[in-house]
Amino acid sequence: MLNMLGVIRQAARVRPTNLFFSYIMRQQFSQTRKRIFSTEATSKATTDTSKNVTKEATIAPTEAIRKELETSKVAKEESPRKKGFGFGKFILGVTLLGGIAYGGSIYYSLKNEEFRDIFTEYVYGAEKSVEYVEDLQKQGIFDRLEKKGKEVVDKVIRTFKPTPAVEPGIKESAKDVILNKDQKIVNKKAESFENPILFKLTNTLNELINILSNYDVKDKDDLIKRAQEELKQLEVHIDLLKIENQAKIQSTIDEQIEKYNQRYDSKEYELKQQLEEEKRRLYEQHYEQLKSELARESTKHNEELKNALFRQATEMQRRWIRDVKVMVEQERGGRLARLDNINHKLKILERISVDNAERLDSSLKAHRLWCALRSLQDAVEQPHRTPFANQITAMKYLTSTDEIVTTVLSTIDDNIANNGVDSVSDLSARFAIVREKVRRASLVPEDGGVFAHLLSAMFSRILFRKHGLVKGNDVESILSRVQYYLNENDLDTATRELNQLKGWPKKLAEDWIKAAKNHLEIKQAIEVIETQATLSSLSVV
Known part of the structure; x- marks a missing residue:
């Protein structure tokens, strides 16, 4: 019953000003209520009483229909016209149209690459x-989803399938037979409706026809015809809306295709212009290259001619000298040959x-x-900081022609050369102080305040001090490994280990790491220069 009333209310929202659908809602409710009462009376009364009840039930709906028609006409005349098209409906229509267009575009994009x-x-987000x-x-x-939708539709159809409302003991008349024929026609048309609202309205109409067939209602044929005509008009209206939306x-799709074609044409024109420009540039480049090649070949040919002339002149000069030597040798008895031998030996010497x-x-x-x-090595290996700027200046002067040594020396900072670097012993002694500071800040988070520092300083005294080459990424393990490598004079590995610290511990150890890196950089530069000096000595030998 509640499902049927919901279908009637939904149909009434589609055409609220229609007199017939107003009559359908009210008459369906009253008829269902009377059907329940008449069923209870039939089960308790005798056969004669049921006939009287049937006659009264037949007269009652007729009076109700007349009163309902008169009331609907008066209400229709007195009620003011509603405003036509509201802004909310416009927004809803545009939203639905946009959603349909977007969904259709997604479906079509799956079919067409x-x-x-x-x-x-x-389209954004497409x-x-x-x-x-x-x-x-x-x-x-x-x-x-399609399978489940079909199951739901079948279930709804079975739920709202019209059932005959003829009560027992009432014979069908000739008009009832005519109504049943009309009912079959409506049922056949209801099977072709795709819209669920039209389908529900058709089922409701069929049920009303069954109800009207049980009572002697005036102008029921006209009402049925009007209902069928309005139902057809509603179907045509919905089909027109579908066609309009399509x-x-x-x-919209044609406009997008037109815009894409315009962009495609403009892009094609732009690419053609770029292609022509590239052709022109390549032509000019090829022309310049060909011109330079011709000039180079011409210069080369001229040089070859000059060399050929020089060789020819040299050959002629040699021939002339040879002839002169022969003549002089003949005249002086070989004295000139001895002089040439002496000259050759002098050139060799x-x-x-x-x-x-x-x-x-x-x-x-x-x-x-x-x-x-x-001297530079001695200055670096001194127990305390010793400047070595003079050694760097002397090496730059001595190796001005050596690119490798010059490049290595240019990487050394002047401030480091003027101030010197810390020795390994200084760094080891300094690390003992840095280690204590880092231990006190080992428990401070990166964004910790003064209170966090105080807590870390207090709890760090409770932590066990580790020694040797231990595993782990905690601060105490890293400090232990650094101390171990410093004891082994492995400053490079110790610096790499200490560089793994994070947060406040790393900030406290940054100065020590920087000093160690300066020492390692100078030491590496000395090793490169030493290797180059060894190669230079070997080349001299």
């Missing part, structure tokens, strides 16, 4: 929506002297470089 590229490129729908489609959710969606001088210079430079390098 070209439309999918356009849709995902120009790519994620299409991917989500594809995932749902792969999982088979749509098939399950036309709007199609126009001159070459040997020059080579020895160059080797002596190279050996002297290598010796000076080694001296400066040893």
Whole structure:
């Protein structure tokens, strides 16, 4: 009963000004109530009493219909016209149209790859929506929803299937037979409705026809015809709305396709312009390259001609000298040959002297470089900070032609050279102080305040001090490993271990890490310079 009243109310919202649907709502409710009362009376009374009740029930709906029609007409005349189109309905319509267009676009993008590229490129969030729908489609959710929807529709159809309302003891008349024929017609039409609201209205109409067939109501044929006509008009109106929505969606799609075509044409024109510009640039570049190649070949050819002329002149000069030598040898008895031999030997001696001088210079430079390098090593290995700017200056002067040594020396900061670096012993002694500070701040979080520092200083005294090469990433384990590597004179590994600290402990150890890095950088530079000096000494030998 409640489901039937809900269907009637929903149908009334579609066409609220219609007189017939107002009559349907009121008459259905009163008829159902009277049907319940008449059923109870029939079970208690005799056969004669049931006939009287049937006659009274037949007269009562007729008077109710007349009163309802008169009341509806008066209410229709007195009620003011409602405003036509409200802003809320407009927003709702636009929202529904946009949702239908968006959903249709997603469905069409699954079928057409070209439309999918356009849709995902120009519509915000379309790519994620299409991917989500594809995932749902792969999982088979749509098939399950379609199956479940069919089951729900079948269940609703079975729930609202019209049942004959003819009470026992009442014979059908000729008009009832006519109404049953009309009922069959309406039932056949109801099977073709796709809209669930029309389907429910059709079922309600069928049930009203069954109710009217049990009573002698005037103008029931006219009412049925009017109901069927208005139902057809409602179906036509809904079909027109569907066609209008489809036309709007199609126009929107056409506009998007037109915009995409315009963008495609503009992009094609732009790419053609870029292609022409690239062709022109390549042509000019090729022309310049060809021109430079021709100039290079011309220069090369001229050089070859000059060399050929020079060789020819040299050959002629040699031939002339040879001829002169032959003539002089013939005249002087071979004296000129002996002079040439002496001249050749003098040139050999001159070459040997020059080579020895160059080797002596190279050996002297290598010796000076080694001296400066040893002085730099001594300054770095002093127990206290010792400036070594003079050694760096001397090495730069001695190795001005050596690119490797010059590059290594340029990486050394002037402030470090002027102030010196801490030795390993200084760093070890300094680490003992840094270690205590780091232990006191080992329990302080990164955003801790003064109270956190006080708590960390108090609880750090309770912590056990670790020694040796222990495992773990906690502060105490790292400090223990650093102390172990410092005892082993492995400053590089100790610095790497201490650099693993985080938060306040690392901030407290930053100065020590920086000093250790400076020492390691200078030591590495000395090793590179020493290797280069060794290679230079070997080349001299």
